[in-house]
Amino acid sequence: MHSRAAYCLATLLILTVASGTSCPRTFQTVQPAPVAFATPPTLEEVMRVVNQNRARIQAVYSTRATLNGNGFPALKASLAIASPRHVRLRAGLGVGGSELDLGSNQELFWIWVKRSEPPALYFGYHDQFVSSPAGQVFPVQPEWLVEAIGMTGLDPAGRHQGPFQRADGRVEIRTLLATAQGDLTKTLVLDPRSGWILEQHLFSSQGQLIASAYNRNHQQDPVSGATLARRTEMHWPGAKMRLTLELKDVQINPPQLGEELWVKPDYPGYANIDVTQRAGPASPPPSYPPTAGHSPPFGSPLPAPRQAAGSWPSAGLPAAGPSASWPAAGRSSLLGHRPP
Numbered sequence: 001m002h003s004r005a006a007y008c009l010a011t012l013l014i015l016t017v018a019s020g021t022s023c024p025r026t027f028q029t030v031q032p033a034p035v036a037f038a039t040p041p042t043l044e045e046v047m048r049v050v051n052q053n054r055a056r057i058q059a060v061y062s063t064r065a066t067l068n069g070n071g072f073p074a075l076k077a078s079l080a081i082a083s084p085r086h087v088r089l090r091a092g093l094g095v096g097g098s099e100l101d102l103g104s105n106q107e108l109f110w111i112w113v114k115r116s117e118p119p120a121l122y123f124g125y126h127d128q129f130v131s132s133p134a135g136q137v138f139p140v141q142p143e144w145l146v147e148a149i150g151m152t153g154l155d156p157a158g159r160h161q162g163p164f165q166r167a168d169g170r171v172e173i174r175t176l177l178a179t180a181q182g183d184l185t186k187t188l189v190l191d192p193r194s195g196w197i198l199e200q201h202l203f204s205s206q207g208q209l210i211a212s213a214y215n216r217n218h219q220q221d222p223v224s225g226a227t228l229a230r231r232t233e234m235h236w237p238g239a240k241m242r243l244t245l246e247l248k249d250v251q252i253n254p255p256q257l258g259e260e261l262w263v264k265p266d267y268p269g270y271a272n273i274d275v276t277q278r279a280g281p282a283s284p285p286p287s288y289p290p291t292a293g294h295s296p297p298f299g300s301p302l303p304a305p306r307q308a309a310g311s312w313p314s315a316g317l318p319a320a321g322p323s324a325s326w327p328a329a330g331r332s333s334l335l336g337h338r339p340p
Helices: 003-010 043-056 133-137 142-149 328-333
Strands: 060-069 072-081 087-092 098-104 108-113 120-125 159-165 171-177 184-190 197-203 209-220 227-236 241-247 271-274
Touching: 043 159, 043 171, 043 184, 060 087, 072 098, 072 241, 142 209, 142 227
Parallel strands: 120 271
Antiparallel strands: 060 072, 060 241, 072 087, 087 098, 098 108, 108 120, 159 171, 171 184, 184 197, 197 209, 209 227, 227 241
């Protein structure tokens, strides 16, 4: 896998959701979708529907997931999400064993790719991320990224704009997010009747599209009433990279998951490299071969570590064989004007 693919995979980790326990169960398809909005909703109504659904999802567990992208073949995967920052995603080819291990606990996060060069397990500490070289290069706090699969909410104290009705009838909310690199803009796109999250987009302070997520195949847990998409497509326009995570079975609020899931592993022959170390000046981010025709998302992947092991892996999962920008009218709409 090229380094840009490893980087995009890394954005699946460092995840955050709320904790909880209950009896295991899988989602059942709901047809038709429930009606949350009989008329065009207000901001308060959108917040209520989105936050109520988020509150119902306290933990998620799937042992029959798949992960694929445009740089590697489909991998069999398992996903566990428990308390805030307690997440584990492992994937492999089945017969060939593990190829990928992404994880996070209350203290730190990590990513391991079997075929990475140099061989290494990359990790970092949550409390050092923002002030670290990694945080300076990577303009998105890791905790935001789990929201890509639809496990997101709207902070009542947040800087929200909308709702706006798009030309396709969908409802859009825009939120300004303060970062060290300036205000980012996140757009949340919902179904106008069910209130289900269909799209999410993140823009830089200059209006450049950083990443997008598209949620499909929503299903509802019959006990909790929570709805979660079975399929999430993630796009990084700057890297021309796409990933798809598909959950073929889901348990919502399962019994307590084993503590061993949240322990950073050790893989013999793979160095442990801390990407959030503070000492010394930040190293320049690794570059990509000019023949690849791609630029890295968010400006670069994690910065090159200062250990002898070198930079982010340049190879990884087995091979399978122009940056967008916010339109001018859309930028003015951040001040309250409706988009065309």
